[in-house]
Amino acid sequence: MNPELVSRARGALLGLVAGNQLGVPTEHLGTPEAIRKAFPNGVWDLAPPPKNSPYDDDAAMTLLLGESLLECKGFDATDVSRRWVKWMKVDGRGIGLTTRRALTLIDRGKEPFEAGRLVRQENPQKSAGNGSVMRCVPIALRFRDDLDRLIRASTQQAAITHADERCTWGAAAVNLAVRELLLPVTRLGETGYVVHCVEIAFWFVTHDRTLEDALVYLAQAGGDTDTNAAVAGALLGARYGESALPPRWMDQLVGAQGIAQLGEDLVRSA
Numbered sequence: 001m002n003p004e005l006v007s008r009a010r011g012a013l014l015g016l017v018a019g020n021q022l023g024v025p026t027e028h029l030g031t032p033e034a035i036r037k038a039f040p041n042g043v044w045d046l047a048p049p050p051k052n053s054p055y056d057d058d059a060a061m062t063l064l065l066g067e068s069l070l071e072c073k074g075f076d077a078t079d080v081s082r083r084w085v086k087w088m089k090v091d092g093r094g095i096g097l098t099t100r101r102a103l104t105l106i107d108r109g110k111e112p113f114e115a116g117r118l119v120r121q122e123n124p125q126k127s128a129g130n131g132s133v134m135r136c137v138p139i140a141l142r143f144r145d146d147l148d149r150l151i152r153a154s155t156q157q158a159a160i161t162h163a164d165e166r167c168t169w170g171a172a173a174v175n176l177a178v179r180e181l182l183l184p185v186t187r188l189g190e191t192g193y194v195v196h197c198v199e200i201a202f203w204f205v206t207h208d209r210t211l212e213d214a215l216v217y218l219a220q221a222g223g224d225t226d227t228n229a230a231v232a233g234a235l236l237g238a239r240y241g242e243s244a245l246p247p248r249w250m251d252q253l254v255g256a257q258g259i260a261q262l263g264e265d266l267v268r269s270a
Ligand SMILES: [Mg+2]
Pocket: 056, 057, 058, 094
């Protein structure tokens, strides 16, 4: 197995758990000013967790989902729900209202997806919390080679507690980003496929390459070269600005100044 891939998979879970633990002490303070007041020297270290509660909800539910994926050899909503319910009853530190309500319904005998639907119906205004994206990453690691199952399992793990479409598709979006960050860019059989095109664009924006370097690479990487490079070029230009375009390309582009002006006019008219 590619050691770079292994390192990135390990890093994905470690980063999630570290970020969660680092942020717990400031979670309820609200503003940057309030946080500076409470922590005048800054927040640099992971505060030790309370006794008998090693993980806050974000990390706890993530790790339980990961363990379930391994032991069930895939995604099993009933098994995941059972683990989450058990954790809620013995610990439950940090659990959100939507998650608690859904897991309580499951504990009382509702089916997992039925519980998520009921909670959304009870309170549609408040059903789009971030509880489904905080814990979804193990799905990206487990199904990195199977895009359809990655998307399906990402949305299903969300729907157990957060059936709102912003939550289910938010989890799919996070896991697509993780998948693309784990892997090199060209895959057979995905030429012209929209999700792959979006993934490529995000990969290049998040990997320190210049706009020129990224687009030169994509034009020679095979697949749907012109569209992949176009979408990536838009994101890179949005991140780095017009000075990222090499002067020779500005000369070679038909109507470069008019195109730039159109961009300026659009953002000014917003
Ligand atoms: Mg939390």
